[in-house]
Amino acid sequence: MLHPQARALIDLMAERGVPPTHTLSPADARQFYRERRSFTQPDPPEVAEVQDLQAGAVRVRLYRPAASTAGARLPVLVYYHGGGWVIGDLDTHDVLCRQLANGSGCAVVAVDYRMGPEHRFPAAVDDVLATTRWVRANAEGLGVDAGRLAVGGDSAGGNLAAVVAIAARDAGDLPIAFQLLIYPATDMRRGHASHLTNGDGYVLTKDTIAYFHDHYITDPAHDLDWRASPLLRSDLKGLPPALLLTAGYDPLRDEGLDYARALTAAGNRVSYVCFERQIHGFITMGRVLDEAHTAVALCAAELRRALT
Secondary structure (H helix, E strand, C coil), rough: CCHHHHHHHHHHHHHHHCCCHHHHHHHHHHHHHHHHHHHHHHHHHHCCCCEEEEECCCEEEEECCCCCCCCCCCCEEEEEECCCCCCCCCCCHHHHHHHHHHHHHCCCCCCEEECCCCCCCCHHHHHHHHHHHHHHHHHHHHHHEEEEEEEEEEEEHHHHHHHHHHHHHHHCCCCCCCCEECCCCCCCCCCHHHHCCCCCCCCHHHHHHHHHHHCCCCHHHHHHCCCCCCHHHHCCCCCCCCEEEEEEECCCCHHHHHHHHHHHHHHCEEEEEECCCCCCCCHEEEEEEEEHHHHHHHHHHHHHHHCC
16 A cells, blocks of 8 residues: 555645646756755755765765764765656755765765756766766775775666666776665666556656656667666676665566566675555655655665675
8 A cells, every 4th residue: 555645745746736747848847856855855964074076077966974083984875866867966865865874874975967858878877987987086085985885876876876887897997885776767668567557646657757768868779778778788797785675656666676686686685675655756755754764774774784
């Protein structure tokens, strides 16, 4: 059964006439996403330090957790925000990055990668790979430990984290210690059963997914490219340990589960948890969804266990 708090949120959105993302222009959708976050996100917790930096042409934001000491070399999570490769930015995921930093004891570097439709696939992939390499190369100046580097993200960001982990393994020059995959998109073909069963009525709809897809993907053949659909990569051996979360009322649920299964079948260490009563995007909605705090705490605990 859908969690009563999620049901109340969906009903409130309908009552207030919140426009579906796919009815807005990308610019308006981005602004609306930034503005509405205060209604569902908790207040930002205090951290020891926040710095806005440039990794080449890409903006990044460095967080050091509240309990850290000055000068300590911390493990680091490089985090890619969700938003369908079209919306989202450093501010929309600021609270989550602070929560993860404080809960895990790790530094977090959030990445403001390029998005569609202005910059289509594989621009986002190129940016997150380059930025993750930048974090490793500049670890000393950032006060982080390049030997304890994790990647993570939610939704589109989870997709990018999975892709970075594969690309880093292939290149052999970017050791990744852990991957945090929060309801990731893993198959651009959008053919899993949950796209039908959960495709309407639960905030992220099949129409909004198509909107995101079409603003990101230029050529239908790109759906088969593993950099867009990591589930389609034939060789998934030798990847970092992973925590993969899904939500029961999410259109992306089944492709997330299938990716966890594929990683496990390839011999990787994978923990899979489905929040059966929740909707896509729930982990950032701690002001109105109690289980968001449970999910954040789980992610932070697994990061701490893997990296410290």
